[in-house]
Amino acid sequence: MTSMSITVNKYTSKVLGVIKEKFDLKDKAAALDKFADMYGEEFVEKEVKEEVVQEIIDSCETHIKKHGHRKMNIKELDKLCGLE
Numbered sequence: 001m002t003s004m005s006i007t008v009n010k011y012t013s014k015v016l017g018v019i020k021e022k023f024d025l026k027d028k029a030a031a032l033d034k035f036a037d038m039y040g041e042e043f044v045e046k047e048v049k050e051e052v053v054q055e056i057i058d059s060c061e062t063h064i065k066k067h068g069h070r071k072m073n074i075k076e077l078d079k080l081c082g083l084e
Helices: 010-022 028-042 050-067 074-080
Strands: none
16 A cells, blocks of 8 residues: 545545445545546556466366366357357
8 A cells, every 4th residue: 555645626525525425435545446446447457466367277277177178069058058
């Protein structure tokens, strides 16, 4: 966490106050974090935690051990999706 002091205009302060109340947050700094969490990906991609990547790799390896590299035909896919 980085500490910084910022000055915002009246409207921004009001928006942060509404977000703070809506999500029952501790303060406007937490509201700003929430706002960035909600809309930040439109501007900057979030970093993926190494644990999440490892979890996905493990899941894929487990799936391949269980099912191999078998391909699904269109009929099986339709059945899986509830279209059959």
